[in-house]
Amino acid sequence: MKKQIYIADSKIVGKDIAESVFDADKYELHFFDQKLETEDQLIENCKGADALIVTDCDVTEKVMDAIPALKYISGAIIGFNTIDIEAAKKRGIPVSNNPRYCTNEVADHTCALIMTLNRHILQLNKEVQTEYKWSRGQSIPAKDVRRLNTQTLGLFGFGAIAKAVAKRMQAFGLTVIAYDPYVSKEVGASLDVEMVDIPELCKRSNIISIHMPHMASTDKMINKSLFDMMEQRPIIVNCARGGVVNEEDLAAALDEGKLLAAGLDVVADERVSIKNSPFIGRDNVIITPHAAYYSYDARIEMQELGCKHVVWFFEGQIDKIPIVNGVK
Numbered sequence: 591m592k593k594q595i596y597i598a599d600s601k602i603v604g605k606d607i608a609e610s611v612f613d614a615d616k617y618e619l620h621f622f623d624q625k626l627e628t629e630d631q632l633i634e635n636c637k638g639a640d641a642l643i644v645t646d647c648d649v650t651e652k653v654m655d656a657i658p659a660l661k662y663i664s665g666a667i668i669g670f671n672t673i674d675i676e677a678a679k680k681r682g683i684p685v686s687n688n689p690r691y692c693t694n695e696v697a698d699h700t701c702a703l704i705m706t707l708n709r710h711i712l713q714l715n716k717e718v719q720t721e722y723k724w725s726r727g728q729s730i731p732a733k734d735v736r737r738l739n740t741q742t743l744g745l746f747g748f749g750a751i752a753k754a755v756a757k758r759m760q761a762f763g764l765t766v767i768a769y770d771p772y773v774s775k776e777v778g779a780s781l782d783v784e785m786v787d788i789p790e791l792c793k794r795s796n797i798i799s800i801h802m803p804h805m806a807s808t809d810k811m812i813n814k815s816l817f818d819m820m821e822q823r824p825i826i827v828n829c830a831r832g833g834v835v836n837e838e839d840l841a842a843a844l845d846e847g848k849l850l851a852a853g854l855d856v857v858a859d860e861r862v863s864i865k866n867s868p869f870i871g872r873d874n875v876i877i878t879p880h881a882a883y884y885s886y887d888a889r890i891e892m893q894e895l896g897c898k899h900v901v902w903f904f905e906g907q908i909d910k911i912p913i914v915n916g917v918k
Contacts, residue, residue, distance in 0.1 A: 595643065
């Protein structure tokens with residue numbers, strides 16, 4: 591009997607690539623005209639699934655209970671905060687994510703935001719393009735324009751993407767420090783990165799980049815208490831997950847001049863209009879629409895791996911899969 595594979599987001603995991611990965615004699619694939627994002631959509635359409643391939647879809651306890659044959663959930667993207675991994679664990683259902691497919695893209699995007707904000711590129715471009723000013727840069731206070739090789743970059747989280755950012759920015763001469771409770775000082779030192787605690791990172795960093803997953807322990811972790819520790823008036827960049835930052839506190843820190851600028855590729859709730867965001871209309875904030883992952887190469891790799899994880903699961907090669915809830 592063929593395994594029933596339901597692909598909840600066919601715009602992200604396309605039919606051509608999925609069919610190239612799955613053996614048609616062993617697997618039956620189910621695609622949908624629209625993304626199955628909500629709990630009700632998943633329940634209505636996926637009751638016969640042996641495995642789900644999802645992106646940022648609401649795979650809740652209720653959804654799992656409504657799909658009695660469900661054996662495996664393959665997250666095709668890095669983030670898995672919309673999947674109830676504890677509920678899956680209780681039911682013995684492995685959940686995986688896709689942590690490596692866009693490492694280079696997100697690192698490049700992070701560095702692009704850092705460089706753009708550090709050199710005030712958008713502000714200077716606006717002066718020329720809309721105000722026809724030729725200020726030679728002197729419209730910006732000199733104290734707000736610093737050589738990169740005089741600055742310290744602090745990384746919240748030190749996984750694959752953060753390591754790639756560190757390598758890129760070290761090439762420009764920055765000192766790099768990082769906080770990650772799961773990474774030893776020895777591992778950091780091997781990459782010429784000093785592992786520090788949160789207060790020291792906040793105190794020393796001229797630029798701060800966030801690279802942590804969003805889960806209960808990191809929800810709104812970057813908040814007023816940390817902004818108050820930041821002595822260098824840093825640039826802050828977030829290409830990870832919006833929920834890691836308390837956005838009200840971030841807006842206040844920008845208003846109060848505690849931060850020089852912010853570069854955001856993510857916000858806390860990406861399903862509502864960005865129009866009323868407190869970060870719209872600020873000269874010292876760049877917002878991109880969760881696009882850091884995006885490239886032709888990354889999209890292909892994301893789709894292939896999201897599907898291959900399912901094949902590996904049913905073939906008993908679970909050690910090849912990045913399981914996030916400890917069920918094997």
